[in-house]
Amino acid sequence: MANLMGFGLGTARGGVPLARIAVYKVCWSDGCPDADILKAFDDAIAEGVDIISLSVVGQQATDFFRDVFAIGAFHAMKNGILTSHAAGNTGPTTGTILSVSPWSLSVAASTIDRKFFTKVLLGNNMTYTGVSINTFGLHQMFPLIYAGDAPNTRAGFKGSQSRLCINNSLDETLVKGKIILCGVPTTGEQERLAGAVGSIQGDGYTDVAFSQPLPASLMGVNEGNNIYNYIRSTSNPTAIIMRSTEGKDEFAPYVASISSRGPNPITRDILKPDIAAPGIDILAAWSPLSSVSGSTEDNRTTTYNIISGTSMACPHVTGAAAYIKSYHPTWSPSAIKSALMTTAYSMSPKNNSDAEFAYGAGHINPIKAVNPGLIYDANEVDYVNFLCGQGYRGKFLKLVTGDNSICSESTKTTAWDLNYPSFAFYTPPLKSFTTIFHRTVTNVGTPVSIYKANVTAPTGLKILVEPSILTFKSLGQRLSFAVTVEGRIQGANTRISASLVWYDGVYQVRSPIVVYS
Numbered sequence: 001m002a003n004l005m006g007f008g009l010g011t012a013r014g015g016v017p018l019a020r021i022a023v024y025k026v027c028w029s030d031g032c033p034d035a036d037i038l039k040a041f042d043d044a045i046a047e048g049v050d051i052i053s054l055s056v057v058g059q060q061a062t063d064f065f066r067d068v069f070a071i072g073a074f075h076a077m078k079n080g081i082l083t084s085h086a087a088g089n090t091g092p093t094t095g096t097i098l099s100v101s102p103w104s105l106s107v108a109a110s111t112i113d114r115k116f117f118t119k120v121l122l123g124n125n126m127t128y129t130g131v132s133i134n135t136f137g138l139h140q141m142f143p144l145i146y147a148g149d150a151p152n153t154r155a156g157f158k159g160s161q162s163r164l165c166i167n168n169s170l171d172e173t174l175v176k177g178k179i180i181l182c183g184v185p186t187t188g189e190q191e192r193l194a195g196a197v198g199s200i201q202g203d204g205y206t207d208v209a210f211s212q213p214l215p216a217s218l219m220g221v222n223e224g225n226n227i228y229n230y231i232r233s234t235s236n237p238t239a240i241i242m243r244s245t246e247g248k249d250e251f252a253p254y255v256a257s258i259s260s261r262g263p264n265p266i267t268r269d270i271l272k273p274d275i276a277a278p279g280i281d282i283l284a285a286w287s288p289l290s291s292v293s294g295s296t297e298d299n300r301t302t303t304y305n306i307i308s309g310t311s312m313a314c315p316h317v318t319g320a321a322a323y324i325k326s327y328h329p330t331w332s333p334s335a336i337k338s339a340l341m342t343t344a345y346s347m348s349p350k351n352n353s354d355a356e357f358a359y360g361a362g363h364i365n366p367i368k369a370v371n372p373g374l375i376y377d378a379n380e381v382d383y384v385n386f387l388c389g390q391g392y393r394g395k396f397l398k399l400v401t402g403d404n405s406i407c408s409e410s411t412k413t414t415a416w417d418l419n420y421p422s423f424a425f426y427t428p429p430l431k432s433f434t435t436i437f438h439r440t441v442t443n444v445g446t447p448v449s450i451y452k453a454n455v456t457a458p459t460g461l462k463i464l465v466e467p468s469i470l471t472f473k474s475l476g477q478r479l480s481f482a483v484t485v486e487g488r489i490q491g492a493n494t495r496i497s498a499s500l501v502w503y504d505g506v507y508q509v510r511s512p513i514v515v516y517s
């Protein structure tokens with residue numbers, strides 16, 4: 001049975017069990033070189049893979065001609081291959097999305113209904129609950145010390161620095177044999193090196209649990225403050241960190257704090273991320289050559305681990321894309337992407353304050369995505385026209401396309417005209433706007449069907465769909481429509497969310513509409 005030392009016990013099964021997996025190594029101990037990434041794309045394309053799963057991102061979003069992920073994914077798209085790409089783990093700040101190209105499927109990380117809780121019992125019999133994947137069990141109370149009280153003064157550190165438990169900042173003579181309270185989340189490695197037997201970390205987001213090389217628990221702000229106050233209240237503070245327990249997250253799924261957010265910093269009028277998928281506390285296969293926490297100070301090994309991030313969400317979507325491909329082997333990358341996005345189920349803005357900038361079209365629904373009803377299809381020419389509309393010319397265009405594509409005034413299009421399954425528009429605040437999106441949908445549902453447009457929009461945002469009824473007479477038929485959006489954003493950094501649903505009585509084809517300043 002698959003498990004991490006008793007946690008997550010169950011049977012491991014792939015999304016498409018009979019699929020064959022080709023693996024290309026691009027990352028090494030010193031990083032992930034651009035040349036290796038592009039070579040992996042070339043090899044995957046040459047060997048005829050159907051879907052590429054890319055759980056690697058850069059340090060920041062950049063123009064497409066400098067973005068090896070965008071370049072590789074473009075070449076894959078030209079060859080009929082969809083690239084599923086991790087959005088990045090730089091959230092929750094907005095504008096941090098690292099997968100930005102419209103021909104890639106950018107994946108955010110959502111929580112699952114399983115959560116790992118790690119309790120800390122203090123010497124005053126107060127218990128506080130944090131999160132971690134703690135396979136250790138401390139069986140007795142240990143002295144408790146605040147990291148700010150244990151600076152390595154011989155190395156020139158002050159308490160304001162040691163409270164962060166940064167490299168070499170802790171005095172081993174003060175920390176050894178104790179549980180240490182760090183003021184921020186850490187990897188636990190510095191505490192272990194200083195001789196601590198456990199680590200309590202405050203001021204963290206408690207929606208993601210990580211393994212550390214010693215017993216540890218990550219607390220929220222209030223819990224961390226209470227533990228700090230306890231230390232200050234007694235001359236002999238003590239604590240014990242319990243082994244983690246599994247519990248249910250009643251609010252799941254929601255996008256995790258670490259998941260990178262939109263808006264898209266490169267092309268403002270392309271909504272990113274595209275979709276959200278399970279990426280938190282995921283039981284996954286793990287190399288026994290690496291420790292459980294990834295730390296060299298950790299001697300635990302395992303064949304399954306519990307890990308989190310958009311690198312875990314991305315392969316969930318890859319599996320779903322492969323599942324769709326198994327039913328529709330002739331579908332294009334954009335058709336598969338459209339099916340996943342337009343069938344995603346809506347996520348609650350109450351639990352996701354950044355709304356579409358956190359989850360894109362919504363949460364993945366693989367079963368429904370096999371039969372989406374309508375698809376928004378796009379090909380290489382459409383994406384070249386999009387690049388031309390973004391100002392790409394000559395060598396800069398060639399760096400992305402890898403061929404001799406050229407631009408002309410007749411083919412240049414705006415981002416609003418790209419046949420994308422979502423709609424986004426950036427506008428300066430306090431200024432009235434009118435914008436028109438042009439789209440074309442292809443019937444892949446019922447041969448003879450009539451779809452009606454259903455728009456949901458808040459007061460102050462006027463949305464007109466023309467025509468509002470699409471009558472299909474056959475499979476594969478393509479019909480076009482325009483969406484006119486009018487309104488006024490009242491302040492800076494404001495987002496207005498709306499949606500368009502095409503409905504024929506059977507299929508609901510939903511697209512988010514986002515206007516922001």
